[in-house]
Amino acid sequence: MEKVFHNIVDAITGNDNAGGLLSSKKTTARVEGRVVLMKKNVLDFNDFIGTEVLDGIHELLGQRISLRLVSSVNGDPENGLKGKLGKPAYLEEWLTKVNLVAGETAYKVTFDWDEEIGLPGAFVIKNEHHSQFYLRTLTLEDVPGHGRVHFVCNSWVYPADKYKEDRLFFANKTYLPGQTPGPLAMYREEELINLRGDGTGELKEWDRVYDYAFYNDLGNPDKGSDYARPVLGGSAQYPYPRRGRTGRAPTKTDPNTESREPLLMSLDIYVPRDERFGHLKMSDFLAYSLKSVAQIIQPALESTFDETPGEFDSFEDVLKLYEGGIKLPDNSFLETVKKEIPLETLKEIFASDGGEGILKYPMPQVIKEDKSAWRTDKEFGREMLAGVNPVVIRRLQEFPPASSLDPKEYGNQTSTITKEQIENGLDGLTVDEAIEKNRLFILDHHDALMPYLRRINTTSTKTYASRTVLFLKEDGTLKPLAIELSLPHPEGDQLGAVSKVFTPAREGVAGSIWELAKAYAAVNDSGYHQLISHFLNTHAVIEPFVIATNRQLSTLHPIYKLLHPHFRDTMNINALARQILINAGGVLESTVFPAKYAMELSSVVYKDWVFPEQALPADLIKRGVAVEDKNSTHGLRLLIEDYPYAVDGLEIWSSIKTWVKDYCSFYYTSDEIVQKDRELQSWWKELVEEGHGDKKNEPWWPKMDSVQNLVESCTIIIWIASALHAAVNFGQYPYAGYLPNRPTISRRFMPEEGTPEYEKLKEDPEKAFLETITAELQTLLGISLIELLSRHSTDEVYLGQRDMPEWTTDSVPLQAFEKFAKKLEVIEEKIMTMNGDTRWKNRVGPVKVPYTLLYPTSEGGLTGKGIPNSVSI
Structure with a gap:
């Protein structure tokens, strides 16, 4: 491969010794480093040849990947006393280290050592290649006088011409703003300014801008008045949390509505590149399957049910979905699907029978053990x-x-x-x-x-x-x-x-x-669940925290390091939702009863959203299902003792709060330190006034003036993003995958005595029931969606876990986090013990489905358990 690259360069330059461009001056004092990254072409195999050849040409022409160390102890008088920059060092052996499968590659980099650098506190990286790569880490071994220095990066680095400023990464240290070494302070501030952007222009995939916008991209008035939707956010009539700005142009019909990406481009809606799904999640078919529901399954089902009546005749008919699947009679269907969906995804969704497609659905847990127990009043309660x-x-x-x-x-x-x-x-x-x-x-x-x-x-x-x-x-x-x-x-x-x-x-x-x-x-509860309990109260309300944290808290900040894992993939899944799920005419409007008024209704309910009441104890007390009791384990007593969500939730809440308190107390030893932390104060101010700007004048917002308020606020954020979302998301398919148990639409009113509908109910109650609730097409579309949303990806990171073991160098927080992880293991054992105890009637119930939605860990797939760190699906 290297010989091929040399020949290409020779042909372009007429140089018989292009390889000479790779020579470097030898020095005696050197520091060796190890860079771990993933090449774009490894993650996108279809682009392998073009990317690899072009990057190789750039490499041989001397357009390489360079790194420069930044001093944390000595400033450069000629550069405003910003940390002194070392000489460029280059990744070695780029041409000879070629991976053909997805994975990480380690490259050697050797720095000429400069005594004036002292302890490196950051490094600048410049990518002169054709394509981007995902930078994991840089580790320096044996830095003179300091030993090992580690940098956690986890970021996409695009070619240098895509950036106005060089990319910079800080060492894996934690500093409050006032404690930042002087030579790094300006770099710290400049990095935050870069992430905020200037509020103008359409954002591109390489942009790293976090900014706010209203939910003004749900409608598509250019398509017709039926597709017009009100702007959510920015008004007293339709308040809403902010979402990430994309900067797309307005529609031709309505200047207040943002134009939408074509459906075929649905995966390309802008979010900052580091907020996009990782390659494993993409290969786990998540985004492609969401796309397939909107583009492939829905049209195919609509075509199918144009030819056959769209009604189930009996509960036995519904069961056939899981025991045999539904045959799609159009023989061209599979050929169309194969062009749109990766093979592994296809295997997950479809089987083949005589050349015809069969849509497969797993058996929902609610009917796995007993096919009729869902109908009992006891299970209903x-x-x-x-x-x-x-x-x-x-x-x-x-x-x-x-x-x-x-x-x-x-x-x-x-x-x-x-x-x-x-x-x-x-x-x-x-x-x-x-x-x-x-x-x-x-x-x-x-x-x-x-x-x-x-x-x-x-x-x-x-x-x-x-x-x-x-x-x-x-x-x-x-x-x-x-x-x-x-x-x-x-x-x-x-x-x-x-x-x-x-x-x-x-x-x-x-x-x-x-x-x-x-x-x-x-039906009421299903719609309220999907629109309010699920999307509004977890997905929508947490996105402003993601944006504000990246705009106002440096990666060096302890609260950034605390919260960042709980924001993984949230902006991406919300962007996909706006594109194909909650948009005008999207899957949610097609399958949930408020139809075109769905998101508008959720906006009106947001008027009653109160941040402190999202704390589980406060929520339980507000709903009257618990009372304060200082003698009880968690400071309150449940009035329904056998309330699995509350019982397990209080264990999880308490463990999160203890962990957050232990962590915050290490960095904030007094309220005064909280008050003087300018990044923290800017973060909270912007979160209240911009991120949840429609509620900025509410008196209930906590003041960020004490360690106690900081701990409580961070605990609420982590609770919403992790346990609350898990509790209302991952039970969707287990309970609602069988639509008669959780219908989402009713199509006719209660039959009145003396009417034909009443007589039909007397004659065939099952058929009358099924003709009242969600129709067959909407059932299939709805359960196709919730099956996808109830699955864990194989690269999921769960509560009590981190994707990088060296996420901080401070030993006390690391020990506190280890204690947190062990406490969650104890909770797991307790949950399983209680589920096996027949005294607790509500933990398993008539349907024999154990309550595991707040069981912290899980394997990948459709498990009905596991608390991911973040709203990641």
Whole structure:
């Protein structure tokens, strides 16, 4: 290979000794280093020949990869006292070290030693090659007077002509701003300025700019008025957290809406290059499969169901999806798919039968052991405590349930459930006694949905705003007592709600109607889960923290080092979501009941988002499912003792907080140090005023003036990004992969007695049920999506883990982190022990699905367990 490169250079230059360009001057004092990187062509095999040849030509022409050490002890008077720069050193053996498989390559680099450099605190790297590479680390051995010096880089380095400023990486030290060695201080500030950008222009893949924008890229008004969507963020009507700026031009139709990438370019939406998925995650088919859902599966299914009725006739029909798959009759389908999706992805999604495609789905856990237990009232109640959305149920403290909607605008929205309707299910208690004894609970989606219900029901959706009242039995399980389904008054919102109340029944048409009532409540909960509990309260709210941290906290800053692992892949998955999932006409609007009003509704709910209440103890107390108790392990007592999400969550929360306190206390030994940390203060100010700018005037924001507030704030950030997201994400396929259990759409109202629909319900209740909930096409599209979103990639990094063991040189934080990891191992054992204890009825339930969503670790794939460090999927 090297001979080929020499011949090419000789032909271009007429030089018989191009290799002479590689000669270097010998000196006596040298420091050897080791650079670990991954070449672009190794990660993109399709581009191997072109990239390798061009980089080889650059190498032989002397356009190489150079590194210059930066002194941390001696400034250069001719350069504003910035750290003195050493002489350039070059990566050696580039041409002879060629990998043909994905992986890292180590290169030797030899520096001419200059005594005036002293301890290197950073290095500048210049890439004169044709293509970019991923720089892992630089390690210097035997630096005179200092020994080993290590640099953790983990960054893409593009050709030098792509940058306005040279790329610089700091040694793996941690400094508060005021403690930064003088020769490095200006470099530190300049690096942050580079990352902020200037707020102008369209950003390109090599740009490293972190900046804010509104959610103004969901609609596509140039495509037609049906695809127009309001801008979310920047207004009192539609507040929203900020997302990463791309700088794309506005649409022709609406100057306030940003133009969108063509769907075929859906993977190329801008996020800073270091925020993009790693090569293993890409090869694990994640992004390609998301693309395939939107571009391949959806059109193929729509084509299929143009020819066949899109309805399941029975629950047995639904089971066939998992036991045999669904045959796609178009013979050209697989050939089309093969052109779009990598082979390994294809094997994951499809099988072949006589040349025809078969769409395969794994068996969801909720029906793996028992095909009908999901229909029981006990399981219906249990999933509010241990299912995919266990973060909404609250204690009922007044009867009848009240509404917080403005009566001037919405009239009387007080619940119509009566004491007489539920008292026969209270095990001998009166309603007042049950409330006093903390035995009544409610799953209440009424107020969130009622203001939008009239508009939602103008679409193909036909649904209600629901309230579900439940009773806490002596054995710790929840028994549903009544479900109220409400609609806006037909003559105007100001006239209040029109409501009907349904109570449990097991047999006959009454039993079928009760099953439908539970389905309507599940539809509400599914939509609220996906839009609020999941996307808004984890994905959307955490992205401003990612942006602010990179703009205001140096990589040298201890809080940057603490939080950075919890931001991995978040900007990338959110960008993909905006491109193909939550956009106008996207998969979410097609499969979740609020349809075109979905994201608008989540914006309205964001008005009630309060940062301190995202702390698990505060959330549990606010919902009334726990009370403060200084004598209890975590400082509070659960009023539902067998509440798996809360029980496991408090263990995880406590372990995170202890770790954060141990870490922060090492660097911040007083409140005064927090107050004088200018980067920390700028970070928090920008996060509040820009990242969550629509809430900047809220009085509840913590002041960044004490170690206690710093610890609490960082704990909340880590909790949201890791455990909260895991709890509401990775149960999606296990519980909702079987759509009758968690329907996402209702297409007709409750049948009225005396109507043909009522007679049909009496004659064939299964078919009537299935014709009410999510249709077959939307079911297949929806479960295709949530199967992908419920999978762990093989390179996932879980809570208590780091992708680089030498992430800091400070021994005390390393020891604290090791203690944190060991505590999580203890929690894992405790979770498994409790799941095996028959006293706890809600941990496994009638469906025999153990609660493992807050089990910290996992292997790759569809496991229903594991807490990744970040919102990475």
